[in-house]
Amino acid sequence: MDINQVEKSDHTLPNSLIKDKTPLFEVNHLSLTFRQYKKGLRESSTQVIRDFSLKIHQGEIVAVVGASGSGKSLLADAILGILPENADVKGDLKFAGEELTMEKQMLLRGKDISLIPQSTNALDPLMKAGKQVQSVIKRKNKKSIQERIFHKVGLSKKAGEMYPFELSGGMARRVLVSTAMVSEAKLVIADEPTPGLDEHARNETIHYIKQLADGGKSIMFITHDITAALEVADKVAVFYAGETVEIANIDDFTGKGENLRHPYTRALWNALPQNDFIPLKGSQPLPGETINGCAFESRCPIAVEYCAQKPPQNKSVSGGIVRCFHA
Template sequence: MPILEVEDLSISFQQYTVGLKQKNHQVISSLNISLFAGEILAVVGASGSGKSLLAHAILGILPSNAIMSGTMKYAGEELTLKRQISLRGKEIALVPQSVNYLDPLMRVGKQVRTSVNDGDAVLAQRKVFERYHLKPDVENMYPFQLSGGMARRTLLSTAMVSGAKVIIADEPTPGLDPVVIDEALNNFREFADNGCAVMLITHDIESALKIADKIAVFYAGTTVEVAPVDNFTGDGELLRHPYSKALWRALPQNDFIPIPGSQPHPSSLPPGCLFAPRCEKATPKCGLAQPEMRKLRDGMVRCIHAT
């Protein structure tokens, strides 16, 4: 049974337009992912594809104008708002994308200690700071005194000392030097190998390939494919969805072939398959309805033409 399961998640935001008219912008539609204990699921996709919104939905920290439908379960039970609050920072921990999540009025050592749920908090904080090459005097600093890389390592430390069963890491490595990046990735892998679960949200497919078990590809607010990590090889011939293949081939280390067109804005989503306007395989049938996710070759795909 998955430790974390998201089924048919849709999120829209209610906004006011000219004349105080209300309009809903759907930014996530029919999104599905499953996360199992002992594995790392990497979530990749272009900016605006819904990766960070998924993390915020799981933790129950969406803004007040968000309208959400679908089902989220943790350890087999529905993830209600009350349950999200009780689990947040304890059994489910977030490494946020922005360093602004640090409290500007609290010394960073104390902030990390407040995330320790068991054992000696001071000892745990000092050990994790040493692991991430943060000098002893850093614990007495305020966030404004940290460099960008130091602030990111502090956020990583906060999640790592929590003892959580699930870590959601939202772009945890930008601004870090290669040594610290490798250290962080190895720690995520160690975390999973000890029976916990990691969702790694990233633009960096190469980093994901080093540690992930599966990769979920997002496009325009939905999951288009979930594939074993070893499918990302060669010309992408083992991948299932046209977007996944195009994304893989667009990387500089591969063919460096750009994908024509652009990801649609939430206010102007096409009917049917969201990738159809950019897809070489698209047929009139693709525009009738958004395909359902289906199992295919030890993975999942949302495409009627995938084989």
């Protein structure tokens, strides 16, 4: 069996999805709030995601970039339907053109929608690494396929006989990536798959994720590393204080960021060591903090009084999407 066949799904997308280029995955105006009780059993709520929108087409890699604590991993949990009971999710989610209901999330989770989790603790501590990957494979010759994938990601046959506690952090991440590679999922959510890896392993992981897309899978690449995002993605969705402030094409990240439409995105770009290395002062609003206007207003160099009074809406500008009055 050709190893490349391992990465391709036996399931085909609906003809209507291919003909009209309907996104494989789409989320519109997603908000996520957690209910909690304080002293005196008074109920309060904390909003961690507000008005998030995104589209991913078949074979496309869209990076979701944001600082730690911006709600990126909770976004993945909301899509998979694995949030706790006190979570309140609103908005429209669609998969292959159909509404992604809670029942459908349960049906597709681990099958058509797969997760490369942020924590290597997601591996079953009582199952050998090779068996964990084999459990996802639906074809015959499971062990042979698993060993080929391990070889492809730089893991030996011996690694397949090891338990998670015997693996290094980098090896454990490669096992998680291998699981996504052998699955028949159409959408793969990679939640911070590169932290803790040395440069070689990091570059290899990015390469494997590109291969998943080349095999027809759609990828949501969640990261705080904008450099990694630019190496792997077709588009970058910039996440700030629980909302998308811009969705930009990779080609927009050039020069001084003249083609970028949002001040926060330009600040991220110009803060990179290979650019001007200018740090962004201040910090993003805390989860649950009341925001009447633009979430970036307090740190924005071009903000005016109006920016603090009313939240800007998404608008299309020069082939991208931006949430800014000045764009």
